[in-house]
Amino acid sequence: MFDKATLIEALAVLVAVVAGGLAWRRFHPLSFWLCVGFPARAVWLYATWQHVASACKLTHKRRRWRVTLDSVPVLGAASREATAIVERRHLRRVEIEKAPRLGLIRPSQHGWRLPIRLNDGQIPDDFAKVAERLAHAWRAHAVRVLDSKPGKVVLIATRKDPLVTVPPVDPTPDDLLTVRPGVLENGRPWVIDFKTVPHWLFAGATQSGKSTLLNAIIRGLAPQPVALVGFDLKGGVELTPYVVRMSALATTRSACVRLLDGLVSELTHRMADCREHGVRNVWRLPEELRPIPIVAVVDEVAELFLIADKAEKEEVAKTSVALLRIAQLGRAFGVYLIVCGQRIGSDLGPGVTALRSQLSGRVCHRVNDPETAAMTLGDMDPAALEAARAIPAETPGVAIVAGSDGSWHRARSALTTEADAEAAARANRHLTTPWAHLVRTGPRALPDDQAA
């Protein structure tokens, strides 16, 4: 039918198309995904949805009117001569499986988003429970419930883990009190905005990536008009490299108590300033009176709460109360906390549990003991806790990040070395506010007290 030359030509065109496609996918995977991979995946996903939903037990049984075709053997004389079958159409109520209705699938850099209308009686959790099954059925790396509204759920699927290689963080300074230490699982930047979530708890076993995250944050904050204060009871080994950019660094328990007292005193002054000007927070003060924001970093919180002998008991109690006050009042008065720890357990005393409840931002790296994971994320979505327990040791820097709105993400910090953070601290040492200028000590009467 075809001559040999035509066949060779067709074969050559086919080879050229396949090679071109492979080269396209290799050298510009994003455009290949958007133009070829995603449309094919979308068609396949819609075509197989009924079957996938049924296998994942997401369908509901409904009775519907349907025309059915029944085959009826003919009995009597006619049947003896040959097997005769008559087909009759019937309208009758039959049981069918109804899959939740799919909305419009949309591509993203790393996968797709798919809104789904819930069947009656379904809740978003039904989808969260079968997310792993859906991921396998859709040949995706992971499927997560991203968002839900009454009667609707949005699933996000990622083709491959975007946290395997995290691009370096852009060194240009972000907005005030905002840093981008890495990326989220959905491929978006991981943004820590202290104005929105003022206090953070970073948990993680040794070598899980806590210091790297802290490096990224210090590097991000160093060029900003922000004062940094450090508490490092591991002898200062963690935070000393950045001391030139810090207004103060406490490395002993008594120094911690002194610095915390100073911060609480400054809080009281800021509170009085706000009262005098009739405003609710320092951001509403006239610009010339607005104090510099303070970010206090506590490394290895367990050291602050450990009591070796009776003499330390009072200092620990003071530390605990001061940290709690800062956490309670800091947001309005521009004092923010980052509390890091390998182990955060209730055995450290009630002060730790009370403090935790005030630290609304949580970052849980790989941890060794389940209690630390539970302390960090246990009061949030149980799925976040499961995800934290599943972080493998081979991926340091991967963490579960939860914000105050209850949503959580897998994320990974970009590899920021101590040298990178130290270089940023040195380059911005001129922005360091001396401790004596930062905190106002001494009594400060609130306006009402003066009137009294």
Ligand SMILES: Nc1ncnc2c1ncn2[C@@H]1O[C@H](COP(=O)(O)OP(=O)(O)OP(=O)(O)O)[C@@H](O)[C@H]1O
């Ligand atoms: N985001 C990351 N990407 C790639 N590698 C990372 C990342 N974070 C950490 N690492 C690797 O893991 C090692 C340990 O990380 P890091 O020092 O931050 O852990 P840590 O939790 O602070 O440990 P420790 O408590 O012992 O100081 C780093 O030297 C680095 O090689």
